[in-house]
Amino acid sequence: MTSNDTILQVKEVEVRYGVALALSRFSLSVGRGRVLALLGPNGAGKSTVARTVSGLIHARSGSITFDGQDITRKRPDDIRRRGLLHLPEGRGVFTGLTVSENLRMAAATLPRAERNAAIDKGYGIFPVLGQRRRQLAGTLSGGEQQIVSLARTLILDPKLLIADEMSLGLAPLMVDAVFEGLAKARDAGVAIVLIEQFVHRALAFADDCVVVSRGQSVWSGPAKDAKDEVLRRYLGSAAA
Numbered sequence: 001m002t003s004n005d006t007i008l009q010v011k012e013v014e015v016r017y018g019v020a021l022a023l024s025r026f027s028l029s030v031g032r033g034r035v036l037a038l039l040g041p042n043g044a045g046k047s048t049v050a051r052t053v054s055g056l057i058h059a060r061s062g063s064i065t066f067d068g069q070d071i072t073r074k075r076p077d078d079i080r081r082r083g084l085l086h087l088p089e090g091r092g093v094f095t096g097l098t099v100s101e102n103l104r105m106a107a108a109t110l111p112r113a114e115r116n117a118a119i120d121k122g123y124g125i126f127p128v129l130g131q132r133r134r135q136l137a138g139t140l141s142g143g144e145q146q147i148v149s150l151a152r153t154l155i156l157d158p159k160l161l162i163a164d165e166m167s168l169g170l171a172p173l174m175v176d177a178v179f180e181g182l183a184k185a186r187d188a189g190v191a192i193v194l195i196e197q198f199v200h201r202a203l204a205f206a207d208d209c210v211v212v213s214r215g216q217s218v219w220s221g222p223a224k225d226a227k228d229e230v231l232r233r234y235l236g237s238a239a240a
Contacts, residue, residue, distance in 0.1 A: 007032045007160050007191045013062030015052050022048045023215045035192040037202040037223055040212035041235055046195045047089065050162045054086035055079045067159060083159035089168060092149045095138030099129050099148055102137050106152035122151040125184050143174025150181045160191040168197060179205060199231060
């Protein structure tokens, strides 16, 4: 993969929480418009990768390049403006606001002339939100709240989306809806880093895969080559 084909490059990154080593010489690359499944057992460092790339924590060493620019020590708001958006585990919605107000708050970061079209885009991606637009987000089901969170992100036309355990705790139909939304983003050319508990579903959706263990990248390659023996070796029962 050449530099022109790469939207995100993480090289030899080290991250510590106090004296505890969270990531050690960690590297990965994400191609433009491609989906990378970031897999590993609980506590392996997957969410630390997401937080480091999005600027929520800073690496002690190594480098992170996004869309050709060094973002290693940039602030989260700066990284977000560049088009790298992070959906952390949990539902990032304002529960005391309606669905419509949640989308309007997200669109407020766009030029005024683009805001209404962006909100309409959210309803187009997820028609169920149009039916719920006047409903308080806090009264929605967990899956519907996750869809609001995803819609708030996709209406901003990100270049790269980090989706961290978006299906966690959701009913199967809501998991399907989340993956359908991610598929629409992928089809629109958005690169995705997918951290996902449903390993085989993630691999079926992804182009590439990186397996994390104890803060290190221990396997990487095309998702189709992450065969059962690879998953058993590094993920154990999590691959079931």
